[in-house]
Amino acid sequence: MTARPEHQIDAAFMPLFDSAVLIAAREIGFAEREGVDLVLHRETSWANIRDRIAIGHFDIAHMLGPMPIACNLGLTPLTSDTIVPFALGVGGNCVTVSNPVWEGMADHGAVPDLDPETAGRALGGLVRQRTAAGKEPLRLGVVHPHSGHYYELCYWLAACGIDPLRDIEIVIVPPPFMADALAAGRLDGYCVGEPWNSLSVARGIGHIATVKAKIWRNSPEKVVGVRKAFADERPDALAAMLRALHQSARWCQDPANRDDLALLMAQPRFLGVPPALQMPILTGRLTVGDGVDLSVADFFLPFDKGANFPWKSHALWLYTQMVRWGQVAHTPKNEAAARDTYRPDLYRAALKPLGVALPGANAKVEGALAGPTPVGSAGASLVLGPDGFFDGGVFDPDRVDAYVVAQAARGGDQNPGR
Amino acid sequence: MHSGALTILVIDENRIRASIIEAGLRDAGHEHVTVIRDVTGIAKRIAEIEPDVIFIDLENPNRDMLENMFELSRAVKRPIAMFVDRSDTASIEAAVDAGVSAYIVDGLRKERVKPILQMAISRFNAFSRMARELEDARTELESRKLVDRAKGILMKSRGLSEGEAYALLRKTAMNQNRKISDIAQSLVMAAGLLGPENNA
Numbered sequence: 001m002t003a004r005p006e007h008q009i010d011a012a013f014m015p016l017f018d019s020a021v022l023i024a025a026r027e028i029g030f031a032e033r034e035g036v037d038l039v040l041h042r043e044t045s046w047a048n049i050r051d052r053i054a055i056g057h058f059d060i061a062h063m064l065g066p067m068p069i070a071c072n073l074g075l076t077p078l079t080s081d082t083i084v085p086f087a088l089g090v091g092g093n094c095v096t097v098s099n100p101v102w103e104g105m106a107d108h109g110a111v112p113d114l115d116p117e118t119a120g121r122a123l124g125g126l127v128r129q130r131t132a133a134g135k136e137p138l139r140l141g142v143v144h145p146h147s148g149h150y151y152e153l154c155y156w157l158a159a160c161g162i163d164p165l166r167d168i169e170i171v172i173v174p175p176p177f178m179a180d181a182l183a184a185g186r187l188d189g190y191c192v193g194e195p196w197n198s199l200s201v202a203r204g205i206g207h208i209a210t211v212k213a214k215i216w217r218n219s220p221e222k223v224v225g226v227r228k229a230f231a232d233e234r235p236d237a238l239a240a241m242l243r244a245l246h247q248s249a250r251w252c253q254d255p256a257n258r259d260d261l262a263l264l265m266a267q268p269r270f271l272g273v274p275p276a277l278q279m280p281i282l283t284g285r286l287t288v289g290d291g292v293d294l295s296v297a298d299f300f301l302p303f304d305k306g307a308n309f310p311w312k313s314h315a316l317w318l319y320t321q322m323v324r325w326g327q328v329a330h331t332p333k334n335e336a337a338a339r340d341t342y343r344p345d346l347y348r349a350a351l352k353p354l355g356v357a358l359p360g361a362n363a364k365v366e367g368a369l370a371g372p373t374p375v376g377s378a379g380a381s382l383v384l385g386p387d388g389f390f391d392g393g394v395f396d397p398d399r400v401d402a403y404v405v406a407q408a409a410r411g412g413d414q415n416p417g418r
Numbered sequence: 419m420h421s422g423a424l425t426i427l428v429i430d431e432n433r434i435r436a437s438i439i440e441a442g443l444r445d446a447g448h449e450h451v452t453v454i455r456d457v458t459g460i461a462k463r464i465a466e467i468e469p470d471v472i473f474i475d476l477e478n479p480n481r482d483m484l485e486n487m488f489e490l491s492r493a494v495k496r497p498i499a500m501f502v503d504r505s506d507t508a509s510i511e512a513a514v515d516a517g518v519s520a521y522i523v524d525g526l527r528k529e530r531v532k533p534i535l536q537m538a539i540s541r542f543n544a545f546s547r548m549a550r551e552l553e554d555a556r557t558e559l560e561s562r563k564l565v566d567r568a569k570g571i572l573m574k575s576r577g578l579s580e581g582e583a584y585a586l587l588r589k590t591a592m593n594q595n596r597k598i599s600d601i602a603q604s605l606v607m608a609a610g611l612l613g614p615e616n617n618a
Contacts, residue, residue, distance in 0.1 A: 045481040051519065055511045077485060077521065078510070145486050172483040186458075 006035035007237035012043045013062035017194045018222045025248035034240040054080035063225035066318040069341045070146035081228035085346035088222040090307045092300035093212035094197035097189035102207035112292040116390040119210045120160025141173035141190035149191040151321035158411040159391040194281035207289030217386045220314035242350035253303035258282045313363040313397040315342035326413035357382035367394035425450040427469035435545040442541045472521040516542040561599030568602035
């Protein structure tokens with residue numbers, strides 16, 4: 001037997017493909033090599049992860065990027081200080097609609113090319129037609145009110161002339177239930193991570209209308225949320241864990257390991273869906289419906305393009321969306337809490353001994369890189385971008401006030417009473 | 419406000435556990451208890467019931483949906499505070515350990531809620547204990563059946579008495595430092611592989 005590991009770390013995850021880096025860290029042995037006995041716990045809701053991290057059952061967890069920010073802003077029923085020293089990848093989500101909705105969109109010009117602009121305009125046409133006919137608003141599902149899914153869905157809809165708070169109804173549905181809800185007609189569409197979009201296409205009950213990777217290129221999704229008390233009390237354990245996650249992410253990105261990773265994630269104790277359904281997210285080659293196959297650049301990156309770096313500009317953009325949709329008031333204190341949630345300093349400190357490429361800054365202007373761009377970084381090479389929003393929007397993390405003012409003019413509900 | 423009897427809603431997919439909790443609450447004098455197992459259409463039900471306290475089992479995958487509904491349903495009396503007193507970490511831990519989450523309407527005094535929370539925790543724990551005992555009993559029964567089958571195989575194939583067959587199983591288990599039921603299982607499986615005539 002091997003020597004007793006130095007650190008035991010309890011980690012929770014939800015059955016979603018983007019937990020892969022965490023799961024492979026344990027199952028492929030990267031954690032063990034760093035002296036970490038990583039104990040994985042599969043959970044049934046984000047609320048459970050939040051509660052059980054708050055009382056110390058878990059040290060770290062697979063979390064929605066905005067969730068730790070919401071925790072630190074006191075927006076959740078039970079809170080604890082939670083920080084983000086590592087991101088689990090960029091991209092990976094899709095917007096899937098039911099067959100009747102897709103047919104309705106096609107009547108308004110939608111074509112199966114995943115273009116957010118065309119799809120959004122077509123959906124807008126359908127929404128206005130339904131409103132004129134006195135029909136109920138379409139009901140779309142997301143996984144959580146504090147999620148990248150919710151914010152990118154709202155951003156996309158608003159940019160295409162649909163008011164997400166009035167023209168449609170947005171409800172919360174657990175990821176594994178999305179396809180069933182779509183089939184039963186309880187949902188008209190949803191925004192969720194894989195494999196829950198490809199599942200609906202494979203079942204012949206839905207079409208993928210657009211993807212996160214086209215709404216905002218290389219945009220933040222899941223992160224590793226860490227109980228701050230754990231990070232403060234056991235910094236060596238956390239640093240070892242981050243190094244293991246880094247190695248695991250590199251392994252997950254390598255095309256040579258796709259089959260192994262698909263088989264791993266397919267196991268009932270992780271996702272419990274066939275390996276073939278893991279391939280779209282691994283290859284970026286999606287079947288969007290009616291047998292149409294499309295390749296999406298940077299569909300999901302678990303490692304490349306600085307995908308694991310906890311950009312403060314990501315935290316701040318997510319915060320501006322909480323403000324936009326009325327979840328929190330914009331104040332200097334709240335802005336600081338959001339900024340301080342993401343901890344690139346911990347990422348840098350843990351990875352420095354490995355001599356890997358690190359970004360030169362802790363924040364970047366989102367939407368500034370039109371194409372893949374090599375960035376200066378001590379010796380090693382790192383390519384970032386493109387990182388553009390589909391509507392040409394630019395987010396400067398040094399000008400949050402101006403962004404908040406400007407986005408209110410483009411739709412939103414920036415007047416929370418809390 | 420909130421001077422009358424409390425209205426309590428229990429959302430639990432487990433029928434037996436839900437009735438155990440309901441019975442506990444009624445025994446403690448709470449008349450207005452509603453149990454919901456299926457969350458379909460629950461927003462309307464909650465608006466009708468107007469609960470002061472809501473209990474949800476932690477394993478329920480719909481917790482995120484329910485929490486969001488509590489936030490948004492202005493018609494509901496906004497039971498958004500969890501466990502009423504955030505500083506009461508002992509109660510919170512006890513509840514999460516027991517597998518129950520509690521949502522309490524704003525403005526309810528904690529002295530009124532605490533006994534109810536403790537009741538729910540103890541009933542959840544009692545249920546877990548019962549489920550564990552049931553599982554133990556089932557395992558016990560299974561292993562007894564296995565040992566009986568293994569004894570039968572030995573008696574038939576080696577012409578042993580029942581006592582001798584059992585002694586052989588026990589001796590093998592001791593020599594290999596394994597449980598008798600494990601040895602019995604291996605034997606039954608091997609007999610099954612070797613031929614149906616041995617599988618008594």
